[in-house]
Amino acid sequence: xxxxxxxxxxxxxxxxxxxxxxxxxxxxxxxxxxxxxxxxxxxxxxxxxxxxxxxxxxxxxxxxxxxxxxxxxxxxxxxxxxxxxxxxxxxxxxxxxxxxxxxxxxxxxxxxxxxxxxxxxxxxxxxxxxxxxxxxxxxxxxxxxxxxxxxxxxxxx
Amino acid sequence: xxxxxxxxxxxxxxxxxxxxxxxxxxxxxxxxxxxxxxxxxxxxxxxxxxxxxxxxxxxxxxxxxxxxxxxxxxxxxxxxxxxxxxxxxxxxxxxxxxxxxxxxxxxxxxxxxxxxxxxxxxxxxxxxxxxxxxxxxxxxxxxxxxxxxxxxxxxxx
Numbered sequence: 001x002x003x004x005x006x007x008x009x010x011x012x013x014x015x016x017x018x019x020x021x022x023x024x025x026x027x028x029x030x031x032x033x034x035x036x037x038x039x040x041x042x043x044x045x046x047x048x049x050x051x052x053x054x055x056x057x058x059x060x061x062x063x064x065x066x067x068x069x070x071x072x073x074x075x076x077x078x079x080x081x082x083x084x085x086x087x088x089x090x091x092x093x094x095x096x097x098x099x100x101x102x103x104x105x106x107x108x109x110x111x112x113x114x115x116x117x118x119x120x121x122x123x124x125x126x127x128x129x130x131x132x133x134x135x136x137x138x139x140x141x142x143x144x145x146x147x148x149x150x151x152x153x154x155x156x157x
Numbered sequence: 158x159x160x161x162x163x164x165x166x167x168x169x170x171x172x173x174x175x176x177x178x179x180x181x182x183x184x185x186x187x188x189x190x191x192x193x194x195x196x197x198x199x200x201x202x203x204x205x206x207x208x209x210x211x212x213x214x215x216x217x218x219x220x221x222x223x224x225x226x227x228x229x230x231x232x233x234x235x236x237x238x239x240x241x242x243x244x245x246x247x248x249x250x251x252x253x254x255x256x257x258x259x260x261x262x263x264x265x266x267x268x269x270x271x272x273x274x275x276x277x278x279x280x281x282x283x284x285x286x287x288x289x290x291x292x293x294x295x296x297x298x299x300x301x302x303x304x305x306x307x308x309x310x311x312x313x314x
Contacts, residue, residue, distance in 0.1 A: 001226065008230035010281050022249060063229050065242075069158065069220035071253035073165035076216070080172035087244035116210075141257035155232060 006060035009075075013052035016083030020045065023090035033147040038120075038140060051130045055079075058123035062116050071115035078108040085137075094152040095145045102138045109134050163217035165233075169252075170209035173240030177202065180247035190304040195297060208287045212236075215283035219276045228280075237264040250311040252302045259295045266291050297313035 025041060039047075059075050062068045081104055089098035109131050117124025182198060196204075202300025216232050219225045238261055246255035266288050 005226045005230045008227070008234050012230070012234040012237040015234065015241055018241065020259040021246065022245065059230065059233070060226075063226035066223065068225070068229070069162045069217075070165070072220050072225070072232075073162045073169070073216065075229075076233040076236050077165050077169040077172065079233050082242055083237055083240050084172055084175065086178065087248055088179060091244055091248045 002060055002064060002084050005063045006056050008058040009056035009063075010052060012079050013056055013082075016079050017048055017052060019083050019086035020048065023086045025090060028093060029090065032144055032151070035140070035143045035147070039136070047133055051133060055127040055130060058116055058120075058126035061123045062119045065119050068119055071112065071119050074108060074112040074115050078105065081105040081108050089141070091154070093151070095141065095148065095151055099138070099141050099145055102141050104133065106131070106134050106138055159217055159221060161282050162220045163213050166213035166216040166220075169236050169237075169269060170213055173236050174205055174209060175200060176240050177244035179206065180243045182247060185250060186247065187306070189301055192297070192300045192304070196293070204290055211283040212287060215273055215277075215280035218280045219273050223275050225276055228269065231265060231269040231272050235262065235269050238262040238265050246298070248311075250308070252298065252305065252308055256295070256298050256302055259291065259298050263288070263291050263295055 055075075059072075062075075063070045081101060085098055085101045088094050088101050109127065113124050113127035113131055116127060125133065171293055212232075216229075217230075219228045238258065242255055242258045242262065245258050247252050258260065270281050270284035273284060
């Protein structure tokens with residue numbers, strides 16, 4: 001049962017993460033002024049795959065436990081927000097709106113971490129790397145926003 | 158507690174549904190050859206808002222119950238797939254890939270309905286209108302695909 005639930009959560013993660021393959025960073029992203037500490041492109045899929053495994057393991061542990069209602073609802077909220085950033089940033093090239101989505105995601109991840117932790121300490125701890133990575137992504141989005149004040153969203157057809 | 162969980166699920170639904178506002182049907186969609194039974198544009202946000210309320214109510218009922226693990230994981234999977242279709246169809250204009258996403262969503266919604274039903278019959282029943290609507294959306298996507306064989310995806314920048 002645990003591994004079935006784990007596999008379903010992992011499927012949800014990859015549904016959200018598939019936006020990364022569908023809206024890849026292209027010439028537009030390469031041309032942006034980015035800070036020196038920007039992670040290389042290859043680091044993103046590697047990190048996300050690791051995080052998705054941690055998130056799914058944490059979700060499955062708490063799904064098997066009692067009194068998991070808030071944690072399960074928050075897990076769904078964070079995965080829905082997770083899949084939203086890439087289409088907004090790379091699809092629409094809306095750097096500032098991407099910042100709003102990342103801020104909402106950061107809050108949802110922190111809330112999920114706390115709610116998981118209250119049910120199962122290991123599950124909460126497995127969300128710490130995710131919160132760290134979203135913090136880095138947020139700092140990068142913020143830096144890109146400030147360094148490219150003249151960037152405009154992609155034209156609507 | 159019930160209404161907090163309901164509000165969190167509703168937030169997840171609107172995170173997924175916000176793609177409908179971000180990637181609106183524009184001149185490209187209007188220009189497609191569509192079947193006579195295509196619902197009018199205004200019907201989509203009205204229907205989705207109703208469905209989101211039903212889905213969140215169903216999710217909150219089961220979140221409060223025991224042995225909800227599979228149902229909660231599937232609820233997260235369906236919301237992640239829900240937010241994926243609009244960027245694929247309207248953002249990338251990939252009609253055939255939209256069909257694949259809708260097929261995956263349809264399976265996830267049916268599985269969630271069954272899993273919710275086993276915990277709480279009302280929660281399962283609240284997913285029936287959602288399954289009906291995704292069936293209609295699937296039939297529309299399929300019809301658009303067959304009627305517009307020469308449509309090509311939006312160019313990647």
